[in-house]
Amino acid sequence: MRKLLRRYRSLPLRTRLSLLVAAAVAFAVAAVSVTCWFIVQGKLYDQVDNDLKKMVNRPDLGNIAENVLNLCVQDVQDGDRGIPSNSYFQVVKEDGTVCVNPTAVGKVKVSATDMAVIKNAGHGNGVFHDGTDGSGNAVRVLTVPVSTTDGPAALVLATPLKSTQSTLNELALLLLLVSGIGVVGAGAAGLAVARAGLRPVDKLTEAVEHIARTEDLGIRIPVEEDGDDEIARLSRSFNSMTSSLADSRELQQQLIADAGHELRTPLTSLRTNIELLTRSEETGRPIPEADRKALLASVKAQMTELAALIGDLQELSRSEKGQHAGKVQVVAWQDVVESALRRARLRGPELTITADVQPWYVRAEPSTLERAVVNILDNAVKFSPGGGTIEVSLVDGALTVRDHGPGIPAEELPHVFDRFWRSPSARALPGSGLGLSIVARTVQQAGGEVTLARAEGGGTVATVRLPGAPMAPPEIP
Secondary structure, three states, X not given: OHHHHHHHHOOOHHHXXXXXXXXXXXXXXXHHHHHHHHXXXXXXXXXXXXXXXXXXXOOOHHHHHHHHHHHOOOOOOOOOOOOOOOOEEEEEEOOOOEEEOOOOOOXXXXXXXXXXXXXXXXXXXXXXXXXXXXXXXXXXXXXXXXXXXXXXXXXXXXXXXXXXHHHHHHHHHHHHHHHHHHHHHHHHHHHHHHHHHOHHHHHHHHHHHHHHHHOOXXXXXXXXXXXXXXXXXXXXXXXXXXXXXXXXXXHHHHHHHHHHHHHHHHHHHHHHHHHHHHHHHHHOOOOOHHHHHHHHHHHHHHHHHHHHHHHHHHHHHHHHHOOOHHHOEEEEHHHHHHHHHHHHHHHOOOOEEEEEEOOOEEEEOHHHHHHHHHHHHXXXXXXXXOOOEEEEEXXXXXXXXXXXOOOOOHHHHHHOOOXXXXXXXXXXXXXXXXXXXXXXXXHHHOOOEEEEEEOXXXXXXXXXXXXXXXXXXXXXX
8 A cells, every 4th residue: 555655646746636536536436326226226126016016916816825825736727817927926835835826937935034924924014025036037026924724824926137137237337338438538637637737837847947957037937917826826926936036146146246345445455564564574674663553553444344344244144134033022222222322422422422212112133223223323423523413312212313414415315225335425434334234124124114314404314213112011921
């Protein structure tokens, strides 16, 4: 059985569907055929039984039985009229003696049923059962209890079943033939339906094989606009998946290209400075102390810039892959903002940073949320003039950071959240252009939104809105 199951599972899907359809139709046809055969058999036997009942209901049947019993094997002159010439007519005595009507076609073998009818004389109207005659031919028997001058007896009437069985055999052969044709036709129809139904699956398979062979994610499976079946949904899901993979690959390639471009400058500068220091050591010509300190400071700054850039790339990559999804928890946003404010005041000690922070609880990953707030505050510190003011407020789930710097030109606002994008006026300042990208991704993952706009009177206003509540939800015990 297990071998058959393994062999079945190894067959192609359309073959399995065809076999299932053929098996289902075969079962249904077999059930209908068997039911039909038994119904016809019952009807034919009912007809035979009715014929036997008609003979039993004859008013002179008792006289005929008495004559048969009295004369036994002698010829009956008046008692046999009306008895069909192809029927069996005999009387069985209590001791098993059989007296046969001379006009009957033969003798029916006495069975236990006949003897039981004699013993139960007066307690029944007759019993139908199958039997055989002296030659072994099948007959339908009706045994009726009768009372004679010699005591209880049984009148046995029977009719041959040869024609009935012949009809049933012909019917069985016909049903078998029709069932075979039906099963073969069902198998062929099932194969045709399977081929037509699985044609979209074949296209999907070809598309997947094409992608695996060529890595071409631009292939799409045509889908009918009004299609809403499983195949159509599968095709739409596949097209959506390949589209997402293509976008992801494009973003990945763009990220790699941008990262390579951004890394090239500090790496080149770092290499140049290190080569100068190395050449000085190899040639024995010392670099002036002031120049040497400047070179070392430049190397340190470039390494810091590289570390920050790599950290930003790593953070942005993790955000894309959703690696922080398992660390999401209820966070007191006001505490996160206060922590970020302390760091911002250290980086801009000459600035005045005012804060109005009210309680607000959100669901987010604490470290990434704090990094996003720090990035916003860092931008405000970076672009604020010396002695300027930065206004920070957290009210009803909206964090607003307003600086009084030069502001962002209106034509640059659509690009501020793009990776590695930096305003032409800010390219001389330190930074990788990834800070606001990290902010946008973090806020998006937390279910919020972030905007940057020009402030009235100059400067920039950054607004972050996150869903939450002013009170922490109760802890679940």
